[in-house]
Amino acid sequence: MSKSLVTRVINPLFQVLKHTIRTPMTHKYPFERQRAYPRTRGRHVLDLDKCTGCGVCAWICPNKAITMVEVEGRELTHPQIDYGRCCFCGFCVEYCPRGALKETEFVEIASYDRKSLIYSPLDLAKEPDIHQILPELKYELEPAIDSKLGIKYVRRRFKK
Amino acid sequence: MEGLSEIKRILIEKFGDNIIEYKIVSPKRIIVKVKSEKVKDIASELKRLDFDMPVSAGGVDYIKKGIFEVFWIIWSSRYNVILILKTEISRDSPEVDSLVNIWKGVQKFERETWELMGINFKGHPKLKRLLLPEDWDYEKEGYPLRKDFSLKPYER
Amino acid sequence: MYEDIINQLWSFIQDNLKFIFMITIFPGLAFIFIFVIFAVWFKRKYLARLMLRMGPVHAGKVLGWLQLIADAIKLIAKEFIIPRTTLKFLFFLLPILLPVIPACLVLLIPYAEDYIVFEAAGNGLLLFLAIATIYPVLSMLTGWVANNKFTIIGALRTIYMDVAAEIPMVIAVLGVVILTGSFDFVKIVEAQSKIWFIGPQILGFIVFIIGCLGMTERVPMDFPVAEPELILGVKTEYTGPLYLLMMEADFVNWLAWLLLLVTLYLGGYNGPDIFMNKTISGIFWVLVKLLVVMILLMTIEVTYARLRVDQAVRLGWRILIPLSLLNLVISILLRYYMPWMWGVG
């Protein structure tokens, strides 16, 4: 495939120009959010009633991110997750005998200091609601893999 | 398989009792344990037998037996087999000949083992700091990969 | 006592109002500043499109046009660090001086028959080339003054590039001069009324484009500012407003060379008279051609790899100079055999 020198100089120019008509792959994050998949491993949600405080999640956690902690008003100990150490491997969810831990699709956990990364069991119990995390959200994108464009987003308005 | 046993015959006949153990674990693995004085000659003999690509080198600290076990892992382009060359050296005087001028590729591996385990490779051209920070003093903190290295200050 | 000074001033303004308008508004400061802002914004949006991403969107609600002013404010607000080992006076003077040189080049270009700021008595092209060659020398000096390993290597390379790109380009420009018989820009543009010089002077055009890429340090020849190894070449040590000035100088230099390219090879202000008024349609045509050439150069910037220094110098001496000499011979033959074509005969 040794093309002549001229084609090897001119041809790349046309290849690049062909890309001006393609829709860009990036999307405007705070205003559009990509729907994740059922198995996406994001922030945990703890079901306090199911949790028996057995500590399997604390034992299996590779980064020692989970410690069992007393919760006032309840006599059992419950897991407290330090998101500074957690790497979202999902072992704790898989090995919890009662299925008390569940992973949602939200990864917006940034904070300004390490202490606020530590989520107490009560924080974990609250289901993260999108309105409070992304107030300016307008659209939700359903990613579909397409053989012509790679990723094609189906855009749906986000109901407040 | 015929190549492998033929190598065994040459090594045993040339070095006799210096080869403590010659185990063919699977058609693709040979483990050879030798005395530490004879490592250099056996290595150059292996190089002559077309064991030419060094893949890795390192050390294992058997603190209970009080020995370091230094290993070199070599691949041969002719037999397409991996050979693990192992020697044992005592813990209090960890010294072994460096195989750099036989296999150039092991230079950085030996340098790393020297730094993390404190095994001195005689004849190594560049035993300099590689991974640890400059101000790491061995007396206070010890060698990280040794078993007696305490993890207390770093644990949660 | 102040009245007569004010009257004198007022009468001075009234009788050469057009000249003041030209200096301050059109080809002068306002045009250069707006062009720099437009060029940077257009470059970021256009290159983003080529790379399948969006470019600035958020600042300014409409296609992110405020992004540039945001960048400018950010750069001005930043603290500029003066390395201890430099000559402080030169370290400040050079970034200020650099945008000035290409700025005055812009004034020499004719935008319509009667719309030229400074004809330089018939040899505008000579003056243009003379001033334009000061720019690489000054950018070498900035690298030298900053006294950092990367900038020194960058400075040396600016001289390499200067040799490799400029000499063949000047010879190529001579081809145009031979065809028209004079250095005057207006005559050059008049000679192209029948056919633009890109036709007969295609070899000269190729050499000029490569030289132009070299002088404005754009990708195939941008080894003085080669990012992977020299961070920013001569601009490495300049932070804050000084960097803003250096970047602006880069774009004004680009504007000057693009205008020269349009005037010499694409027939300056020649073009069908749309606005029923010679000067406005002339200006319109110059700007349209400028935009087209800008798009071409930006696309080149993204599609090709960068030449190494020795490869560029070898390209310059072995290929460009013979090519431009051949172009000279062709233009002599053209001038001798068909002078009527260029409105001379």
Added chain:
Amino acid sequence: MSVIRVEEIEELEGGLMRVRIGPQHPISGQGTIIVTTDGEIVYEIDVDIGYSHRGIEKILENRTYLQGIVPMERMVMLDTSHVDMAYVRAIEELLGIEAPPRAQYIRTIILEMNRIISHTYALGLLAESTGWFPAFFLWTTGDREPFLELMEMLTGARWSYSFIIPGGVRADLPSGFKEKALKAIEYFRERLDVYMDAWMENALFEVRTRGVGVIPSSKAIEWGAAGPNLRASGVRYDTRKNEPYAAYGELDFKIAVETAGDAYARGAVRIQEMYISLDIIQQALENMPSGPIKVNVPQRVPPGEVYSRVESARGELGVYLVSDGTDKPYRVKISAPSFRNFFLLEMLPTIQEIKFADVPVLYMSFDPWFLDADR
């Protein structure tokens, strides 16, 4: 005014200077390439690694075998499933168990998709080291997005999957995975042709990379090159063929080999390997066997030592595992491919005259990864 300690500036004879393409530099990763040069000719290159040394081998000695997968993956960000596979293969060899066939096929799909994700990034960086900010670099970053989406659909994470565990795989293929994967393959195959036209056959890219940093096959073997850098010098060495693991035994695929041994050949080998990976994934998806996906595995591993090899995107990754019968490994020695690829960069000036402008191109053509080298 406190006196600033200026460490002695070593005076090199002959006007040489020691330029540190250091951790804070547009092209270097988390490490320093110290180049002794006079501005144009490079006389000596010394790579200073260790900026991101986390002591993974020591961490693994305090984690059980299953937990060890997660810190092990942090060793190389782009190619986590291969590191995971090497560790799991060593454990399975010691335990003497075999993962069920369906798990082997799922593992092969993950490994090959991970190879494509890693190779696209490597090619993008190789292009970026030669040009200012080429569109090619952004195309590759955008075009591997379908595979990242597939991985997130299958395993739940975009790069650190921790999906391959001793005994099999953690979960089965979700519904609709096969159709989406076939679409992604069709899209990426067409994109690879565009890459070949727009960049690999680009005259200026070839001028910058052909004949640069040529490594003859004898030197490549002697220095212990790994993966594509070895195959680019004409050595037919691919662990997937020498020691088939996962489902590579049942799938037929070629080995991409070039003979030139220069920076261009290394890029060309990577593009051919991507074509081959697409074929492998297609085959694996077509004849995917049914059956269980996991075999339960005892906590304790019998004592012994094993060296397991896996063909990762950067080269042959070996894990030398010594176990003493407890549920934690006694010693894990990871032979990282990038650790050996950096050595190539250091030895190149001894056999060929290199220009200062070529150092980033060579550095990127080996596709080394400082995290990989530091462990």
